[in-house]
Amino acid sequence: MSGFVNFTDILKPRNTKFGIVKFMTKKWDPMKTLTLDKYYGPQDLKKVVADSVYIDSFLEAESLRTGVSKEQLKKKVLEYLDEIALDEQTHVMRWMGIVFLKICFMMKIGVFVNEAAVLKLKSTLGKNPVLFLPTHRSYADFCLTTYLCYHYDITLPAVAAGMDFYSMAVVGQSMRETGAFYIRRTLVGSPLYAATLRHYVRTVVAKYGAPVEFFLEGTRSRSNKSLPPKYGMLSMTLVPYFAREVSDVTVVPVNISYDRVMEQTLFAYEHLGVPKPKETTGGLLKSLHRLNDHFGNIYINLGDPISIKEYLDRSADQLVDKSIHSAESLKPLDLQQLTVDQMDKVQDIADYVVTLQQESTVVTITNLLAIVLMQSLIVDEALSLEQVVDKIDWLIDVLRKLGASVFENDLKASVERILVVHKQMVTLDGDKLMLVPALPMVVSPDVQKKMKGHILKAETMVNAIPIIQLQLYVNPVLHYLIPPALIYAVVCSGDTTREQLFASYCKLRKMLRHEFFHLEKTEEMKFTQALQYCMDNNVIRDSIQNPGTLTSGPDRELQLLLRWSVLPALTTLATCVDVMMQCRISDHAQLLKLVQERAESGRCHPYCLSLEAAANCVQGLTLYGALLRHKENEISYEVVPDKIQECHSLITSVLPKINVDFSSSNTVISTNSIKSKL
Amino acid sequence: MSPGLVTSAKNMLQNTADDKNNKRKTVNSEKTSSFSDKNKNRSADSKKKYETIIKVKSVIPRRRQDLLKWYGWGYKDSMFVLDENTTSFTGSRYLIGGKNLPYAKQWIKEHFDVDISKPHKVPQIPTTFPKSRLPDNIKQELEKITLLSTDGMDRLIRAHGQTLHDVYHLRENSFPRIPDAVVWPENHEQVEEIVNSASRHHFVIIPFGGGTSVSGSVTCPANEDRPIVVLDTSDMNSILWLDKEQLLARVQAGIVGQDLEREMRARGFTVGHEPDSYEFSTLGGWVATRASGMKKNTYGNIEDLVVQTKVVTPRGVIEKSCRVPRLSCGPEWEHIILGSEGCLGVVTEVTLKIRPLPPVVRYGSLVFPDWDSGFHFEREVARQRLQPSSIRLMDNEQFRFGHALKMEQSWGGVLLDGLKRFYITKIKGFDPLKLCVVTLLMEGSAEQVADSEKKMNAIAAQYGGVPGGAKNGEIGYTLTFVIAYVRDLALECDIVAESFETSVSWERALALCRNTKARVRSECAARRIAHYLISCRLTQTYDAGCCIYFYFGFKTVGFSDPVRVYEEIEEAARDEIIACGGSISHHHGVGKLRKKWYTSTVSEPGRLLLLAAKQALDPDNVFALGNMAFDQYTPDVVKSKL
Ligand SMILES: Cc1cc2nc3c(=O)[nH]c(=O)nc-3n(C[C@H](O)[C@H](O)[C@H](O)COP(=O)(O)OP(=O)(O)OC[C@H]3O[C@@H](n4cnc5c(N)ncnc54)[C@H](O)[C@@H]3O)c2cc1C
Numbered sequence A: 001m002s003g004f005v006n007f008t009d010i011l012k013p014r015n016t017k018f019g020i021v022k023f024m025t026k027k028w029d030p031m032k033t034l035t036l037d038k039y040y041g042p043q044d045l046k047k048v049v050a051d052s053v054y055i056d057s058f059l060e061a062e063s064l065r066t067g068v069s070k071e072q073l074k075k076k077v078l079e080y081l082d083e084i085a086l087d088e089q090t091h092v093m094r095w096m097g098i099v100f101l102k103i104c105f106m107m108k109i110g111v112f113v114n115e116a117a118v119l120k121l122k123s124t125l126g127k128n129p130v131l132f133l134p135t136h137r138s139y140a141d142f143c144l145t146t147y148l149c150y151h152y153d154i155t156l157p158a159v160a161a162g163m164d165f166y167s168m169a170v171v172g173q174s175m176r177e178t179g180a181f182y183i184r185r186t187l188v189g190s191p192l193y194a195a196t197l198r199h200y201v202r203t204v205v206a207k208y209g210a211p212v213e214f215f216l217e218g219t220r221s222r223s224n225k226s227l228p229p230k231y232g233m234l235s236m237t238l239v240p241y242f243a244r245e246v247s248d249v250t251v252v253p254v255n256i257s258y259d260r261v262m263e264q265t266l267f268a269y270e271h272l273g274v275p276k277p278k279e280t281t282g283g284l285l286k287s288l289h290r291l292n293d294h295f296g297n298i299y300i301n302l303g304d305p306i307s308i309k310e311y312l313d314r315s316a317d318q319l320v321d322k323s324i325h326s327a328e329s330l331k332p333l334d335l336q337q338l339t340v341d342q343m344d345k346v347q348d349i350a351d352y353v354v355t356l357q358q359e360s361t362v363v364t365i366t367n368l369l370a371i372v373l374m375q376s377l378i379v380d381e382a383l384s385l386e387q388v389v390d391k392i393d394w395l396i397d398v399l400r401k402l403g404a405s406v407f408e409n410d411l412k413a414s415v416e417r418i419l420v421v422h423k424q425m426v427t428l429d430g431d432k433l434m435l436v437p438a439l440p441m442v443v444s445p446d447v448q449k450k451m452k453g454h455i456l457k458a459e460t461m462v463n464a465i466p467i468i469q470l471q472l473y474v475n476p477v478l479h480y481l482i483p484p485a486l487i488y489a490v491v492c493s494g495d496t497t498r499e500q501l502f503a504s505y506c507k508l509r510k511m512l513r514h515e516f517f518h519l520e521k522t523e524e525m526k527f528t529q530a531l532q533y534c535m536d537n538n539v540i541r542d543s544i545q546n547p548g549t550l551t552s553g554p555d556r557e558l559q560l561l562l563r564w565s566v567l568p569a570l571t572t573l574a575t576c577v578d579v580m581m582q583c584r585i586s587d588h589a590q591l592l593k594l595v596q597e598r599a600e601s602g603r604c605h606p607y608c609l610s611l612e613a614a615a616n617c618v619q620g621l622t623l624y625g626a627l628l629r630h631k632e633n634e635i636s637y638e639v640v641p642d643k644i645q646e647c648h649s650l651i652t653s654v655l656p657k658i659n660v661d662f663s664s665s666n667t668v669i670s671t672n673s674i675k676s677k678l
Numbered sequence B: 001m002s003p004g005l006v007t008s009a010k011n012m013l014q015n016t017a018d019d020k021n022n023k024r025k026t027v028n029s030e031k032t033s034s035f036s037d038k039n040k041n042r043s044a045d046s047k048k049k050y051e052t053i054i055k056v057k058s059v060i061p062r063r064r065q066d067l068l069k070w071y072g073w074g075y076k077d078s079m080f081v082l083d084e085n086t087t088s089f090t091g092s093r094y095l096i097g098g099k100n101l102p103y104a105k106q107w108i109k110e111h112f113d114v115d116i117s118k119p120h121k122v123p124q125i126p127t128t129f130p131k132s133r134l135p136d137n138i139k140q141e142l143e144k145i146t147l148l149s150t151d152g153m154d155r156l157i158r159a160h161g162q163t164l165h166d167v168y169h170l171r172e173n174s175f176p177r178i179p180d181a182v183v184w185p186e187n188h189e190q191v192e193e194i195v196n197s198a199s200r201h202h203f204v205i206i207p208f209g210g211g212t213s214v215s216g217s218v219t220c221p222a223n224e225d226r227p228i229v230v231l232d233t234s235d236m237n238s239i240l241w242l243d244k245e246q247l248l249a250r251v252q253a254g255i256v257g258q259d260l261e262r263e264m265r266a267r268g269f270t271v272g273h274e275p276d277s278y279e280f281s282t283l284g285g286w287v288a289t290r291a292s293g294m295k296k297n298t299y300g301n302i303e304d305l306v307v308q309t310k311v312v313t314p315r316g317v318i319e320k321s322c323r324v325p326r327l328s329c330g331p332e333w334e335h336i337i338l339g340s341e342g343c344l345g346v347v348t349e350v351t352l353k354i355r356p357l358p359p360v361v362r363y364g365s366l367v368f369p370d371w372d373s374g375f376h377f378e379r380e381v382a383r384q385r386l387q388p389s390s391i392r393l394m395d396n397e398q399f400r401f402g403h404a405l406k407m408e409q410s411w412g413g414v415l416l417d418g419l420k421r422f423y424i425t426k427i428k429g430f431d432p433l434k435l436c437v438v439t440l441l442m443e444g445s446a447e448q449v450a451d452s453e454k455k456m457n458a459i460a461a462q463y464g465g466v467p468g469g470a471k472n473g474e475i476g477y478t479l480t481f482v483i484a485y486v487r488d489l490a491l492e493c494d495i496v497a498e499s500f501e502t503s504v505s506w507e508r509a510l511a512l513c514r515n516t517k518a519r520v521r522s523e524c525a526a527r528r529i530a531h532y533l534i535s536c537r538l539t540q541t542y543d544a545g546c547c548i549y550f551y552f553g554f555k556t557v558g559f560s561d562p563v564r565v566y567e568e569i570e571e572a573a574r575d576e577i578i579a580c581g582g583s584i585s586h587h588h589g590v591g592k593l594r595k596k597w598y599t600s601t602v603s604e605p606g607r608l609l610l611l612a613a614k615q616a617l618d619p620d621n622v623f624a625l626g627n628m629a630f631d632q633y634t635p636d637v638v639k640s641k642l
Helices: A019-024 A042-050 A051-065 A070-084 A090-107 A116-122 A141-151 A171-177 A192-209 A234-241 A264-272 A281-291 A308-314 A318-324 A338-360 A365-378 A385-401 A411-421 A444-448 A458-492 A497-512 A525-538 A556-566 A567-583 A588-601 A611-623 A641-654 A671-676 B010-015 B035-047 B104-112 B136-145 B152-154 B164-172 B189-202 B256-264 B283-289 B373-381 B396-404 B418-427 B445-463 B472-491 B506-526 B562-579 B597-601 B604-617 B636-642
Strands: A111-112 A128-132 A158-163 A182-183 A250-258 A296-303 A426-429 A433-435 A540-542 A550-552 A586-587 A628-630 A635-637 B080-082 B088-089 B147-149 B180-182 B203-206 B228-232 B239-243 B248-253 B306-313 B316-320 B347-351 B361-368 B390-394 B436-444 B493-503 B532-542 B547-554
Touching: A019 A090, A019 A588, A019 A628, A042 A192, A051 A070, A051 A192, A051 B239, A051 B256, A070 A182, A070 A192, A090 A141, A090 A281, A111 A141, A116 A296, A128 A141, A128 A234, A128 A338, A128 B396, A141 A158, A141 A250, A141 A296, A141 B604, A158 B164, A171 A182, A171 A365, A171 B189, A182 A192, A234 A308, A234 A338, A250 A338, A264 A458, A264 A586, A365 A385, A365 A411, A365 A433, A365 A458, A365 A556, A385 A411, A385 A556, A411 A426, A433 A458, A458 A497, A458 A550, A458 A641, A497 A525, A497 A611, A497 A641, A550 B418, A556 A567, A556 B010, A556 B418, A567 A588, A567 A611, A567 A635, A567 A641, A567 B180, A586 A588, A588 A611, A588 A635, A635 A641, A641 B373, B080 B104, B080 B472, B088 B104, B104 B396, B104 B532, B104 B547, B136 B147, B136 B180, B136 B189, B152 B180, B152 B436, B164 B228, B164 B445, B164 B472, B164 B493, B180 B316, B189 B203, B189 B228, B189 B306, B189 B316, B189 B347, B203 B347, B256 B283, B361 B445, B361 B472, B373 B390, B373 B436, B373 B445, B373 B506, B373 B532, B390 B396, B390 B472, B396 B436, B396 B472, B396 B532, B436 B445, B436 B472, B472 B493, B493 B506, B493 B532, B493 B562, B506 B532, B506 B562, B547 B562, B562 B597, B597 B604
Parallel strands: A111 A296, A128 A250, A158 A182, B180 B228, B203 B228
Antiparallel strands: A250 A296, A426 A433, A540 A550, A586 A635, A628 A635, B080 B088, B147 B180, B239 B248, B248 B347, B306 B316, B306 B347, B361 B436, B390 B436, B390 B532, B493 B547, B532 B547
């Protein structure tokens, strides 16, 4: 998907005198995802699960294992089901809708939807279960698809929600009554709960006729870019297909892109290691007044639906064929579970869907502005609004060539709109676009105690917070830029043949597998495309002096973009390598601290202070084989000397030589604004 | 890799790392598990394959000899004891346990004229055993897979079944060959590994269930040069799943009958397969011998109960890929396994039908003036397909034998007591030396049972039968289980006794019973055997025939090789049975004892088919029990013969 996309603001028509109430009292006879002779309501579902052969057999065995009576265990299952199960209360839905719309208008939000895709999907409903798999960047994600379904008269999705909502007064219950079901974060140590949940999810998919929605990434990505998927929910939801209770399952990748993520500041602090406060209804209410602000647009983009059946048939090999006739199908239907091969396939699908979510990214003006501002910081040169708009124009062209979808109408107006939305972060100082530093933070002993990582200096945080926030808006676009950026970085380190280039590229990608999610199996294709892109766009070219080798090309502007885009990740990687080479063995927490400390003292790009980025790099190095991971009481790492040496020389050779002062003396950091903020 | 399943809860909501084919899946943040964790999970998965698994605690311990008599039948604490004054049955496991049996001595005296004052010959526990021939490397390999023992006693008690021949050798500790080791696999996967190892190292495997075989099928082959490993299935006794909706259960094949039935009943169900040996015999043994249970009229024989088997052969696992009520797909290979007598592979898992427990179980009995009228009654019941769960006809000798085991008190309703005796002998004019008894076991709703009883009585009346009371019925069925203990007592009193059975069509049955008994009598006469017992009963009925069960025993004093004599007479009886149109066996199987008639029973092409099955599934003859015609199999011979 690339080029121009048409999005419709589905909130706008409600912005009339009685718009909200009229719409929220409309006749409600939604389209179901399944055409069944008998429909199971929320209470029926619980009963089906509680009375299932699976639960019965499980209790039988569990009772023997634990010595607890079957009746008692059954009671426990019923309690679990009360905790888990979704409900359906039309009046609650209508009230929630009214509140939702009111808040959206307060926040001045536009919800832009790729309507053509929704209507196309709607026209195919009724045949088999549908899974909505959205990206997860904000708590707001929880309302959006539900509202979208209401808007388009589709049965409200059954949404897997975390227990943090469950414990919130009113909100937890209201969410349940509009289709949320609750899942615990871990199933370890509670086999009975796991069994109940597993069967509940399976039953909802096979019998409920509503789309099922969950976040593959499992948690909100604090970095605004894709997390590697978790496989549990997907495996549970696909059992009905493998057991052929249903003929197919349609998976819809959904990308939700925000002009402004509500949690951006919180996330920025989390990157640095300040733990997030617990969500409470009181906290939510308190934050309400802060909602009277401009939050910009949200883009919901539905990717092309995947038919699981077709996907598996296409990748069918001997193995899959065998697994269909597995010992599993000899079991009672209710007891059928995934075989190892099927589990592998599920993981494959999950990984693939994450890439489809990436491909459905809608590049917003905020992203574009963030890139331009970040570059401006890096070259230490503030730009006028005019220049910014020009740069953005150029950038749109670059990104579209790389396959991105960019949604813009009137560029100048849009940029001005975003300046309002992000006035806490960027400002026009004079006529120059500048970054607004954070309020100085008092690092009290109390705060220090709560810090997960290295104790950072207050002055570090003042600029680190806004720059990390800015990076959060650069991040969603990076998956387009990283492949050519790495190619360019390697070529910059010296002329190279295509083969050498590919080898170094692969090594780097592997080390960054966790920082930049991608599929290993498509890497060769990705490389070829990126290389072609670099050649076509004068980033690199065939060397004239050394035939058969590649060398740097003439397009300085594009080269600059590519060079700095990979800077934070490579720097973090280099820092991890340095730290580990020095200490040889380190436990996880200590390692991250040391990386943070080194990044602070080395005045690296502030994103290198991110604990998450560091953890990702450590995992990458483990994957590469440069570190050995040990797990006793806690996780620790040990270096593999020759491998880490290999990493070290590769990374240092390709690390972009960019020295920037990210302190307040950077001309792009506004010093005036801080006063106005105070 | 074993087809383990990913059901581990650990994997569900956490990221998993997967290093299969070096294909690395993605991992997130600190909470991830390492490769080795995942691998650990995977191997654990195969064990946890069934999270609905019901681990059954068996009544029978791994050291069988701790609970069971090593030298004979049944529990150690249960046996007939005979002394100067009293006869009694010890223990408290059976209805007659701990009771005096005042009429027994008289009966024994009458039939066998043995001197009961003579000290009994309870054998000494053996202390020397043939050395295990299992090479160390194989032993070590097997020990890695599962528990193994080369202990002499462990091997001796698994060298045999329960034929007279076996028990005689056992008491004398005179087996020409005993197994070299015993292994106790816990699941299908381990069996696969063991069979694999056998194929590689060329040793012999004997699947051993409950060791209740009465055909010689499980008996250790005497002329085997390769090491012999007994694969004791008793640790494979879990119920893997139980589907109360489909009325099916998947059970590991080593489960013992009474364990299976107890577990099912505890959950409101029954398999309903109750061969008289079901206290000790196993599911796998039933399958391998085509067993038949007392209540087959309601629940079916083993072949009707089995929906699916999973069998490890040296050529791989044979199992149907679908679990369906019926299949039209060429010959049913399940029937190659049913009756394979341990010669083609190991049955590891079986999917069985189960039924809800009947609300009412009632015994009944009917008394008939003679065998023929009882027989015609049974035939009529079968014609009308009105059989209750069990219906059996005992001949007069058996009836009187039952009477001999009458307890001192408490057997209130016994036939020849008091009023009833008066009614039956005086009013009805039945001759106590001719009358026969039918015992009934009825199951179902109260209505169904009442209805069945009414109909039985009505048909009985047509053949001169009269109701004999529920208690007599119950006693008849309990005796079934203690009769097996009689042989040990008999052996101690120099009497050899054994049973043999056949199936025959209705119209030939009466003649078959008459002729076979006559043949036994004349064989005894020819050998000057004065004291013996030949008796029979009709234990199962079908549309087109019935099962006849003979008991034969004689006093051995004066014979140097009584077992040999017994076998000659049984052989003659079998020849007679076959000449009368009866079969080689209704449910005990062929084993080694009845090989002689195998080919003529199944025809020459049938024999070739049997050897072809061997060639296909076990070409190297790992399962070298040599039952049926399998002793004619050697890899080369087959090639030239086929
Ligand atoms: C007192 C008494 C009463 C009996 N009553 C009946 C009766 O009513 N009905 C009836 O049908 N039989 C009866 N029998 C015979 C005997 O109990 C059955 O043949 C029974 O099925 C044997 O089961 P088992 O587990 O003891 O098998 P075993 O005696 O251990 O073995 C029998 C044969 O089956 C093979 N085998 C055992 N397990 C497996 C396995 N898992 N995979 C492959 N092969 C295997 C063995 O190798 C052997 O060839 C009776 C026997 C006795 C002694």
